[in-house]
Amino acid sequence: MKVVVVGGGAIGLSIAWRAAGRGLTVTVIDPEPGRGASGVAAGMLAPVTEVHYGEEDLLALNLESARRYPEFVAGLEAASGVETGYRACGTVAVARDADDLAALEELVAYQRSLGLEVERLRSSELRRLEPGLAPGVRGGALVTGDHQVDPRRLTSALVAACRRSGVVLRAERAVAVEACSVTSEGGAVDHGDAVVLAAGAWSGALDGVPAEVRRAVRPVKGQVLRLRGPGEPPISRNVRGAEAYLVPRHDGEVVVGATVEERGFDTVVTGGAVHELLRAAIELVPDVAELALVETAAGLRPGTPDNAPLIGATASEGLVVAGGHYRNGILLAPVTADAVAELLATGVAPPEITAFSPQRFERVLS
Numbered sequence: 001m002k003v004v005v006v007g008g009g010a011i012g013l014s015i016a017w018r019a020a021g022r023g024l025t026v027t028v029i030d031p032e033p034g035r036g037a038s039g040v041a042a043g044m045l046a047p048v049t050e051v052h053y054g055e056e057d058l059l060a061l062n063l064e065s066a067r068r069y070p071e072f073v074a075g076l077e078a079a080s081g082v083e084t085g086y087r088a089c090g091t092v093a094v095a096r097d098a099d100d101l102a103a104l105e106e107l108v109a110y111q112r113s114l115g116l117e118v119e120r121l122r123s124s125e126l127r128r129l130e131p132g133l134a135p136g137v138r139g140g141a142l143v144t145g146d147h148q149v150d151p152r153r154l155t156s157a158l159v160a161a162c163r164r165s166g167v168v169l170r171a172e173r174a175v176a177v178e179a180c181s182v183t184s185e186g187g188a189v190d191h192g193d194a195v196v197l198a199a200g201a202w203s204g205a206l207d208g209v210p211a212e213v214r215r216a217v218r219p220v221k222g223q224v225l226r227l228r229g230p231g232e233p234p235i236s237r238n239v240r241g242a243e244a245y246l247v248p249r250h251d252g253e254v255v256v257g258a259t260v261e262e263r264g265f266d267t268v269v270t271g272g273a274v275h276e277l278l279r280a281a282i283e284l285v286p287d288v289a290e291l292a293l294v295e296t297a298a299g300l301r302p303g304t305p306d307n308a309p310l311i312g313a314t315a316s317e318g319l320v321v322a323g324g325h326y327r328n329g330i331l332l333a334p335v336t337a338d339a340v341a342e343l344l345a346t347g348v349a350p351p352e353i354t355a356f357s358p359q360r361f362e363r364v365l366s
Ligand SMILES: Cc1cc2nc3c(=O)[nH]c(=O)nc-3n(C[C@H](O)[C@H](O)[C@H](O)COP(=O)(O)OP(=O)(O)OC[C@H]3O[C@@H](n4cnc5c(N)ncnc54)[C@H](O)[C@@H]3O)c2cc1C
Pocket: 006, 007, 008, 009, 010, 011, 012, 029, 030, 031, 032, 033, 034, 035, 036, 037, 038, 039, 040, 041, 042, 043, 044, 045, 172, 173, 174, 175, 198, 199, 200, 201, 202, 203, 206, 221, 222, 223, 224, 257, 258, 259, 298, 299, 300, 301, 302, 322, 323, 324, 325, 326, 327, 328, 329, 330, 331, 332
């Protein structure tokens, strides 16, 4: 069976690698693999601290993908020879003032009502765990199951693993998808038994994409900073405040994110966003002020009307979608890849993705 994947971000590359592992012949079409949202993302793997009221189906998918992560990266590192920077570091949620604390207490109660593992911490306990936190923090919570990966290393590993497993990567921009074929800018046409549309926020921009998919996926801008010091970062766990989060890597990098903006396909980095992110980060972890600011960037999350991804077959024969992963596409790569590879190989969608059918928007958006 031959499959053509449009888009080589964390999602498209993971699918390609897993599908090749099941014996499928795979081509990935992308002018710049790994340079979309996956090249900007912080890489938090945070099903618990990312949970939002009313999104229990998405929580179940996020938890399932987090559970698969250690095995996924171990297999990927073995297949590629590239380290992914996966760290089972845990996360602390931090309240800076009384308002933050009230919101955090409510969230912790909700998380516990869902059976999630969260430990409420007093200010002194929090600072014993993370001495780099500001002395004035009011309290917080420890989530031992929310971890991180380095998304850039992850996509590099995926490219290497894809190549080693025989996946063909073609540096072209696709302009149209049809029943079992993809047309690229230069006019080349790739035929397959199936096409997987995994072009992130750009998934709606190709000709031939069903109307309900085109209308469901929109870009949501996120600005993010990368800082670096000479030694280990001033924190050892992910730190999440009300206005910013910080993700520390072993190589000394600290990622500070992120804005959430509805601005279409705009990726301009603004002075205001850099200022606000730095202010919020330094208020949480004062030593961030001593680090070198090495990069500012903006990326486009693939948002959807219900914040959940579109994974599965469309009404268009042979066209499968894996998109709209919004804030959790790095986290959701393993479960999405396994499910789509299963669907491609057997024709049957596994139960974990039935709630995320791209056809769920057919009546409302077509
Ligand atoms: C600031 C920020 C922080 C984030 N933090 C996190 C986080 O901590 N944890 C987490 O899980 N998620 C996070 N995300 C979300 C995550 O980045 C996305 O959900 C995820 O990267 C989506 O992956 P993707 O492969 O679908 O899309 P992308 O990574 O955007 O990849 C899409 C690919 O399609 C290609 N493409 C586009 N058009 C075409 C075309 N016409 N033909 C061929 N190829 C095409 C692009 O070149 C690109 O490589 C963050 C996002 C942002 C912006």
